[in-house]
Amino acid sequence: MKVYEGKLISKGKKYGIIVGRFNEFIGSKLLSGAIDGLKRHGVQEDEIEIAWVPGAFEIPLVAKKMAATKKYDAVICLGAVIRGSTSHYDLVAGEATKGIAHTSLEIGLPIIFGILTTENIEQAIERAGTKSGNKGYDAATTAIEMVNLCEQWPNNG
Ligand SMILES: Nc1c(NC[C@H](O)[C@H](O)[C@H](O)CO)[nH]c(=O)[nH]c1=O
Numbered sequence: 001m002k003v004y005e006g007k008l009i010s011k012g013k014k015y016g017i018i019v020g021r022f023n024e025f026i027g028s029k030l031l032s033g034a035i036d037g038l039k040r041h042g043v044q045e046d047e048i049e050i051a052w053v054p055g056a057f058e059i060p061l062v063a064k065k066m067a068a069t070k071k072y073d074a075v076i077c078l079g080a081v082i083r084g085s086t087s088h089y090d091l092v093a094g095e096a097t098k099g100i101a102h103t104s105l106e107i108g109l110p111i112i113f114g115i116l117t118t119e120n121i122e123q124a125i126e127r128a129g130t131k132s133g134n135k136g137y138d139a140a141t142t143a144i145e146m147v148n149l150c151e152q153w154p155n156n157g
C-alpha cells in the first residue's frame with residue numbers, strides 16, 4: 001500500500017500571501033501568524049511575497065494573478081469577514097470562498113483559504129492569535145504540506 005503525505009518542511013519554495021485590509025487589525029495578526037508558520041518550517045524571508053488588497057472580495061482576483069505568474073509554489077489568502085446587520089457578509093464570504101476554490105482548481109496550485117468568517121469580532125480575535133490559535137499560522141502549515149503533497153503528481157494541473 002502506498003500512502004502519500006506532504007511533509008511539514010520547506011526548502012527553496014516560494015509563497016505568496018494575500019491579506020485583506022478590511023478589519024486590518026485582525027488581518028495583520030493573521031499575517032504575522034502566517035509568516036511565523038512559514039519561517040518555523042524552513043521558509044526564508046526572501047521566499048515570501050505579500051500583497052494587501054482592500055477586502056476579502058478582492059482576494060480571488062489577486063490570487064489568480066499571483067498564481068498565473070508560476071512564481072509561487074502556493075498562495076495563502078488571509079482576511080476577516082465579520083457579520084454585520086445586512087446580507088453583505090454572506091455575499092463577501094461566499095464570493096471569496098468560491099473564487100479561491102475555483103482559482104486553485106483552475107490553475108492547479110495550492111491556494112489556501114485562511115479567511116476568517118465569523119459571527120462577531122470576538123470570534124475573530126479568538127482565531128487571530130488568542131484562545132483558538134492563529135488561523136494564519138495554520139494556513140501557512142497547510143500551504144507547506146500541500147506543496148510537498150502536490151509535488152508527488154507534477155505537471156498534471
Ligand atoms: N465587510 C467586509 C468586507 N467588505 C469589503 C469587501 O471585501 C470589498 O472590499 C468591497 O465590497 C469592495 O469590493 N471585506 C472583508 O474582508 N471583511 C468584511 O467584514
Ligand SMILES: CC(=O)[C@@H](O)COP(=O)(O)O
Binds near residue numbers: 083085087088
Ligand atoms: C461583512 C460585512 O460586509 C460587514 O462589515 C457589513 O456590515 P453591514 O452588514 O452591517 O453593512
